[in-house]
Amino acid sequence: MKVFIPRKTLSEGISLLERVIPSRSANPLFTYLGLEVRPQALVLFGTNGEVDLEVRLPADGEGEGRALVPAQPFFQIVRSLPGEGVEASFAQELLLSSGSFQTRLGLAPVEGYPELLFPEPTKGGEGPFPVRTHLPLGEFLKALAHVRYAASNEEYRAIFRGVQLEFGSKGVRAVASDGYRLALYDLAEPQPFERKAVVPARSVDEMVRALRGVQEAGEVHLALGPGMIGVSGGAEGGLSVRMAARLMEGEFPDYERVVPKEFALKVALEADPFREALRRVSVLSDRQNHRVDLLFTEGSKLLLSAEGDYGRSQEELSVAFEGTPLLVAYNARHLLEALGPVEGGVELLISGPTSPSLLQAGGGYRAVVAPLRV
Amino acid sequence: MKVFIPRKTLSEGISLLERVIPSRSANPLFTYLGLEVRPQALVLFGTNGEVDLEVRLPADGEGEGRALVPAQPFFQIVRSLPGEGVEASFAQELLLSSGSFQTRLGLAPVEGYPELLFPEPTKGGEGPFPVRTHLPLGEFLKALAHVRYAASNEEYRAIFRGVQLEFGSKGVRAVASDGYRLALYDLAEPQPFERKAVVPARSVDEMVRALRGVQEAGEVHLALGPGMIGVSGGAEGGLSVRMAARLMEGEFPDYERVVPKEFALKVALEADPFREALRRVSVLSDRQNHRVDLLFTEGSKLLLSAEGDYGRSQEELSVAFEGTPLLVAYNARHLLEALGPVEGGVELLISGPTSPSLLQAGGGYRAVVAPLRV
Numbered sequence: 229m230k231v232f233i234p235r236k237t238l239s240e241g242i243s244l245l246e247r248v249i250p251s252r253s254a255n256p257l258f259t260y261l262g263l264e265v266r267p268q269a270l271v272l273f274g275t276n277g278e279v280d281l282e283v284r285l286p287a288d289g290e291g292e293g294r295a296l297v298p299a300q301p302f303f304q305i306v307r308s309l310p311g312e313g314v315e316a317s318f319a320q321e322l323l324l325s326s327g328s329f330q331t332r333l334g335l336a337p338v339e340g341y342p343e344l345l346f347p348e349p350t351k352g353g354e355g356p357f358p359v360r361t362h363l364p365l366g367e368f369l370k371a372l373a374h375v376r377y378a379a380s381n382e383e384y385r386a387i388f389r390g391v392q393l394e395f396g397s398k399g400v401r402a403v404a405s406d407g408y409r410l411a412l413y414d415l416a417e418p419q420p421f422e423r424k425a426v427v428p429a430r431s432v433d434e435m436v437r438a439l440r441g442v443q444e445a446g447e448v449h450l451a452l453g454p455g456m457i458g459v460s461g462g463a464e465g466g467l468s469v470r471m472a473a474r475l476m477e478g479e480f481p482d483y484e485r486v487v488p489k490e491f492a493l494k495v496a497l498e499a500d501p502f503r504e505a506l507r508r509v510s511v512l513s514d515r516q517n518h519r520v521d522l523l524f525t526e527g528s529k530l531l532l533s534a535e536g537d538y539g540r541s542q543e544e545l546s547v548a549f550e551g552t553p554l555l556v557a558y559n560a561r562h563l564l565e566a567l568g569p570v571e572g573g574v575e576l577l578i579s580g581p582t583s584p585s586l587l588q589a590g591g592g593y594r595a596v597v598a599p600l601r602v
Numbered sequence: 603m604k605v606f607i608p609r610k611t612l613s614e615g616i617s618l619l620e621r622v623i624p625s626r627s628a629n630p631l632f633t634y635l636g637l638e639v640r641p642q643a644l645v646l647f648g649t650n651g652e653v654d655l656e657v658r659l660p661a662d663g664e665g666e667g668r669a670l671v672p673a674q675p676f677f678q679i680v681r682s683l684p685g686e687g688v689e690a691s692f693a694q695e696l697l698l699s700s701g702s703f704q705t706r707l708g709l710a711p712v713e714g715y716p717e718l719l720f721p722e723p724t725k726g727g728e729g730p731f732p733v734r735t736h737l738p739l740g741e742f743l744k745a746l747a748h749v750r751y752a753a754s755n756e757e758y759r760a761i762f763r764g765v766q767l768e769f770g771s772k773g774v775r776a777v778a779s780d781g782y783r784l785a786l787y788d789l790a791e792p793q794p795f796e797r798k799a800v801v802p803a804r805s806v807d808e809m810v811r812a813l814r815g816v817q818e819a820g821e822v823h824l825a826l827g828p829g830m831i832g833v834s835g836g837a838e839g840g841l842s843v844r845m846a847a848r849l850m851e852g853e854f855p856d857y858e859r860v861v862p863k864e865f866a867l868k869v870a871l872e873a874d875p876f877r878e879a880l881r882r883v884s885v886l887s888d889r890q891n892h893r894v895d896l897l898f899t900e901g902s903k904l905l906l907s908a909e910g911d912y913g914r915s916q917e918e919l920s921v922a923f924e925g926t927p928l929l930v931a932y933n934a935r936h937l938l939e940a941l942g943p944v945e946g947g948v949e950l951l952i953s954g955p956t957s958p959s960l961l962q963a964g965g966g967y968r969a970v971v972a973p974l975r976v
Contacts, residue, residue: 301885301912308882310917321913329882331915508682508703511675538675539695541705543684 229291230317231265235309235326237467241272241285242303244441244469248281248434249274249299260336261299265289265318268465273344274299279431280344280472281438286465296336297322305331346470347451347458357451357458363400363417365439365448365461371402371413372436374569374593379429380406390426390476393457395419403480404429409562410483414592424479425457431473435459438469487596488586493524493551493578499570499589505543506567509534510560512541519600520560524553534560556581557600563587566595603665604691605639609683609700611841615646615657616677618815618843622655622808623648623673634710635673639663639692642839647718648673653805654718655812656844658836670710671696679705720844721825721832731825731832737774737791739813739822739835745776745787746810748943748967753803754780764800764850767831769793777854778803783936784857788966798853799831805847809833812843861970862960867898867925867952873944873963879917880941883908884934886915893974894934898927908934930955931974937961940969 245261253259255277262273270287273280295318306314311327322333347357372391380388385406394401396419403412427435439448442462451458455475462468510520513534523531528549533542556578567574570589577586581602587595619635627633629651636647644661647654669692680688685701696707721731746765754762759780768775770793777786801809813822816836825832829849836842884894887908897905902923907916930952941948944963951960955976961969 298912304885305882305915308878308885310878310882327917328919329879329915329917331882331886331913333886333913334911504682504684505703508679508684508705511678511682512705512707537708538672539705539707541679541703543701543703545702 229265229289229293229295230315231270231287231289232313232315233270233285233287235306235312235314237285237287238270238306238314240441240467241270241283242306244283244438245272245274245281245299246303247437248276248279250276251300253277257296257336257341259299260296260341261302262294262296262338262341263316263318263322264294265292267292270316275342275344278428278474279434280346281434282344282346282470283438283441284462284468284470286467293318294338295322296338296341297333298336302333305333344472345456346472347449347453347460355453356456357453359421359423359452360449361395361419361421362447362449363415365443365446367415367417368400368448368450369436369439369443370569370591371400371415372432374413375402375404375411376429376432376436377565377568378404378406378409378411378595379432382406387426387476387478387480390428391432392424392426392480395421395423395425395452397422403483405480405483408598409566410486410596411566412594414594416592423452425452426476426479427457427473428476435471435473438471442467442469486584487594488577488579488584490579491551491577491586492580493549493554495524495530495547495549495576495578497530497545497547497574497576499567499572499574501545502574503564503567505532505545506560506564509541509543510564512536512539513560517600518560519557519602520563521555521557523555524549526553551578554578554581556585557602558585558597559600562597566597569593603639603663603667603669604689605644605661605663606687606689607644607659607661609680609686609688611659611661612644612680612688614815614841615644615659616680618657618812619646619648619655619673620677621811622650622653624650625674627651631670631710631715633673634670634715635676636668636670636712636715637690637692637696638668639666641666644690649716649718652802652848653808654720654846655808656718656720657812657815658842658844660840667692668712669696670712670715671707672710676707679707718846719830720846721823721827721834729827730830731827733795733797733826734823735769735793735795736821736823737789739817739820741789741791742774742822742824743810743813743817744943744965745774745789746806748787749776749778749785750803750806750810751939751942752778752780752783752785752969753806756780761800761850761852761854764802765806766798766800766854769795769797769799769826771796777857779854779857782972783940784860784970785940786968788968790966797826799826800850800853801831801847802850809845809847812845816841816843860958861968862951862953862958864953865925865951865960866954867923867928869898869904869921869923869950869952871919871921871948871950873941873946873948875919876948877938877941879906879919880934880938883915883917884938886910886913887934891974892934893931893976894937895929895931897929898923900927925952928952928955930959931976932959932971933974936971940971943967 264271309326460470638645647656683700774789834844
């Protein structure tokens, strides 16, 4: 069994798998990369036990079969190959040649390797992923990228260490929270089924990375089964990816009740200048709570100010607002994180100086940010 | 006292001082940045106790005087200023304004700050730096960049943790060694005095960084005094830097005797393809000694090969050589480090499989690399 593949194509493929395959693992087989030769393709696969990833690359194969190579040396070698093309032939060892360079890599027996289950995009309603749908890929990536920051990093926060995907007749929602803050992103893509699935935040990161690699495909296929989510995308005959991720058990507690509904002040801002002013002013803020005061005054003025051990800073912005001018204080970091993925216009909806505010941006993004009690 | 300065100019100045001024120090005053307002300039200065650096920036000053600001918050604020220009006015506090942003930073009293002694380029033969010379700046930087890697990182290696500069009638030489390897770079710039000065490797790094900031100046002024070296460069009325560094006590033991003089094989190589082949082949090399074999054979062939736990690699290069074909093994890392700064052609002069080799490149660079005893 043998395969010919352009070096560039192979490099693209391994850049997607590089992060998933661990360099060390309690299960040494996880540190291996799987290679499957097919007549028109080289399929790379790997797992870290939480996420399984398969990348299909167009290639010229002779014979069919699978092999396992030690991933880290393989990645390093491929990155530095001298030729435009690569020939890989499999026997007792993998013989890789490119230009005047040759390498022989030991293979591990494929028998012990865990079976990776991926949804077949063409088959629905059966197998380990009975529920199927598809979404605009760009929108799906946007939803994940907008809420990811709000997921908890703390071990004991269990379910909050994931991003909840909600499918239903109203559309698809991605939501994340660490119990203190909340971010959600709604896609107006009504679904014929109701389902909630909590994907571990780290697996969300791998999912985003893998799907960005096939972004031009335009669509992502989603597949849900007991305790598993599958995503796939890519071009027929070109680069395509399939990923399966373990889901977390359980679902988020009712979070709708913390989303404020009534507001004393509605402010329209441009994300970029607001973000930059926040960053500048907060340099001198208190190192414990990163407090920044936002003082809204008549004449469409917003004065940002902060004070700490080294001194104090302030900056004035012109903003449009409706409602009662007031003073409200935030942890600048929380506000910056909530603003993180937003471009263009953003609305800051303030309930009052002591109750949660809502940050809202076009395209279905809402974030709950609690003011500092001062 | 007050100064107006373009934000970009101030940022450039700060980028040179940022690495020198520590964010923490046993002497808290070292974490402060000095600012000196002059009629046509803003002078920034700082020290880490080993290296003192002064950066002169063209600016529009009113009044004259010095102030100390906490460096880290000042750096962070300047990096994010919104306007094209910055106004800094000094009173009880520093009031910094740019666009609609204002900050007040607390000042520290300048009285406790150590006196920084820099050579005055215009005055020679007196003060703390009696010996003066100047060199082409680009060449001086090249010399430092070529030998720096060979300096020791180990605490107990004392003098080998520095780069020795040698001034004399034959020219100027930079040399570094860790006792196992040796790198030297000769500048054909005869000097009317004989002197050796060992600059700590870390101070060499700061020196290179600061002088790169004024590279277009074309010349560097060097000044030597008891236990100190000063360097300065820059444009009259533009950005200029002055640095003073403590020297290490003592000098290198006689190293000339380890530089091989007779060779069994002289090989002409191109640095880039040789380096890349070494990198590729060494991926699979033994993880302890990174052994790569170089086999020279009739027909101007060089076969590089390496073997380790995962497998083995080889690559053939066409090279020109004179002498007896032979097999020699090196630690690939040592060879790569010695090749590090070299561009274009390089000569590998091999005494034999068990005695030191010499790597030599145009412009005065020589590196001694010991083969692995196999």
